[in-house]
Amino acid sequence: MKQGYLSQYFTGAGTKILSRVDATASSNQHEVVDGQRGEALMRVLGENARRDNNRFIAKYIWLLDEQETITEDGLLSWYNTRVNQPHRSAEWRLYYQTNAVTELMNEGDRLFVAKQNDDTILFIVTPSGSSIENGLLWLFGLNLQSKLPFNAQEITESDDTKLDFTARFILDEIGVEFEDPNANTLNSIIERFGYSFPSTREFSDLARLTLPEIDARDDPDLALLAWLDHEEAMFRLLEKKIVASDIAKGWIKNGEADVDAFIKYSLSIQNRRKSRMGHSFQNHLSAVFDAFDVRYNPQVITENGKRPDYIFPGKSEYDDASFDCNLLTMLAAKSSCKERWSQILPEAERIQNKHLVTLEPAISEKQTLIMQHSNVQLIVPEGIAKSYTASQQAWLLTLSDFVKFVLARQNNR
Numbered sequence: 001m002k003q004g005y006l007s008q009y010f011t012g013a014g015t016k017i018l019s020r021v022d023a024t025a026s027s028n029q030h031e032v033v034d035g036q037r038g039e040a041l042m043r044v045l046g047e048n049a050r051r052d053n054n055r056f057i058a059k060y061i062w063l064l065d066e067q068e069t070i071t072e073d074g075l076l077s078w079y080n081t082r083v084n085q086p087h088r089s090a091e092w093r094l095y096y097q098t099n100a101v102t103e104l105m106n107e108g109d110r111l112f113v114a115k116q117n118d119d120t121i122l123f124i125v126t127p128s129g130s131s132i133e134n135g136l137l138w139l140f141g142l143n144l145q146s147k148l149p150f151n152a153q154e155i156t157e158s159d160d161t162k163l164d165f166t167a168r169f170i171l172d173e174i175g176v177e178f179e180d181p182n183a184n185t186l187n188s189i190i191e192r193f194g195y196s197f198p199s200t201r202e203f204s205d206l207a208r209l210t211l212p213e214i215d216a217r218d219d220p221d222l223a224l225l226a227w228l229d230h231e232e233a234m235f236r237l238l239e240k241k242i243v244a245s246d247i248a249k250g251w252i253k254n255g256e257a258d259v260d261a262f263i264k265y266s267l268s269i270q271n272r273r274k275s276r277m278g279h280s281f282q283n284h285l286s287a288v289f290d291a292f293d294v295r296y297n298p299q300v301i302t303e304n305g306k307r308p309d310y311i312f313p314g315k316s317e318y319d320d321a322s323f324d325c326n327l328l329t330m331l332a333a334k335s336s337c338k339e340r341w342s343q344i345l346p347e348a349e350r351i352q353n354k355h356l357v358t359l360e361p362a363i364s365e366k367q368t369l370i371m372q373h374s375n376v377q378l379i380v381p382e383g384i385a386k387s388y389t390a391s392q393q394a395w396l397l398t399l400s401d402f403v404k405f406v407l408a409r410q411n412n413r
Helices: 039-045 131-140 165-173 183-193 200-209 220-249 259-291 315-319 340-344 365-373 390-395 399-412
Strands: 010-017 055-062 070-080 092-096 110-116 121-126 151-154 310-312 329-334 354-358 376-379
Touching: 010 039, 010 131, 039 092, 039 110, 039 151, 110 131, 121 131, 131 165, 165 220, 183 220, 200 220, 200 259, 220 259, 220 399, 259 329, 259 399, 310 315, 310 399, 329 340, 329 399, 340 354, 354 399, 365 376, 365 390, 376 399
Parallel strands: 055 121, 329 354, 354 376
Antiparallel strands: 010 110, 010 151, 055 070, 070 092, 110 121, 310 329
């Protein structure tokens, strides 16, 4: 098995827009219909004529761009309803259980059925037109289509997708833990930290130091993603080491399991991941700007106590009422936008057109259209921009584009 490729995790995936019948569960039937008698989904789930042997362990997932993910463990049934009628063509059907996820399904939502290498199934439901829908379509190489039958394909090593930063971002959204194929080579780098986390700035500096072949002046977009990817791999390896040690110690209080302490610890892990990525993103962005001698100030306090991530060329120019506001630039950095991007609109009132850089792949066209109408220019590193539609890519700026833009303004002074 090739490490670091999609086939390491999945053997096949399919998708469809849910019909009213699909999304309506009754007491007698909870069926997702494949209009091709199951022929498309067969490429994902395989063939077995015995009804009792076709029950898959499943993880049901409900995903929204802005709300918490809802998951349920359960089963899926997949069998030929005409197994006892050999004179008739096979008709395979997928039956699901009623649970918190399937009760949220509506006509028009998109369903993804993905079979993992351990034969468990991910049954993922997303609203149609959402960013996570676009990301999953891109990850599995499936076509965006509105017809009801499944669009499905096998995932094999002969026709495989290497998992880059973009793909790992989406895997994280659906709870699939990426196993870095270079983990063994990173052990010597992180062993100095023992069983404690260094500051994010220290970790970011180390990531760049241990990738001496990467120079932001050659390619800002490639450098940013390489640094982030390297740091993320180091962090996950160190985190695994520290968490394993903590789990071994257990959560026992007065001879009983301390459930509250365990839940608190689990939440702290999730919060650390989210917070660290945001800080790491800004650390490496600053390193790119420094490499090009771009003038800027981070975290400048502007009107009403707002604090934009970056002001170009700096605070003194922004505070100077006589300085031409057309030469001022504001940049917000959000590793994950969701719908929170609108929070940047009241920041830096002197600057009408805002810039926003993100690591989030495949933001929906609906959201990017709203950004355009709100005078927000989205910046996406070149390696992530490929997950956007062709029309979106024509409007997006890369990080390299933005560096050239602020340097031109800086030189115009």
